[in-house]
Amino acid sequence: MTSETTGRTGATERFEVARDVAAPPEQVFALLCDPRGHVAVDSSGMLQSADGEPVRAVGDTFVVHMDREALGDLPMGRYDVTVVITAYAQDRLIEWTISGTVRPPLRHLYGYRLDALPDGRGTRVTSYYDWSEIDPVHREKGVFPVIPESALRATLGILARTVEHRP
16 A cells, blocks of 8 residues: 655655554554664665664654665765654554754654554554655755655565564
């Protein structure tokens, strides 16, 4: 399932993909709240490692050590970003933006919605990436979306493999 929203410019400004995984929502959510879990399921290759405690509320943060060279698009090399949780509902929703050295802040959002499957045998995991609120300075550079929709799909595949084979 894929849906895209169209912003004021008429261009797609959000990707959303979903996948059913054979793990309960609380198991998936625990992985997504753990900074190391973000690194473990990343398909872009940019996330190298992370420092911090699992998040538990809006406003919580952790640091991710990045390597933009994995995308081969901008010569940024290695750098750190702070992940800032912008929405949080236990076992149902986690969303974040990043804070780093780029000014004005980028204001793009990443998130996951979790819905228990009706048969009780898993979770529908919906991943989204929304850049509809980026600052006009960054919009004019034409570098958004940073990652393609296919990367969200691949990340969901890695997430499924990770949670379906955890004890």
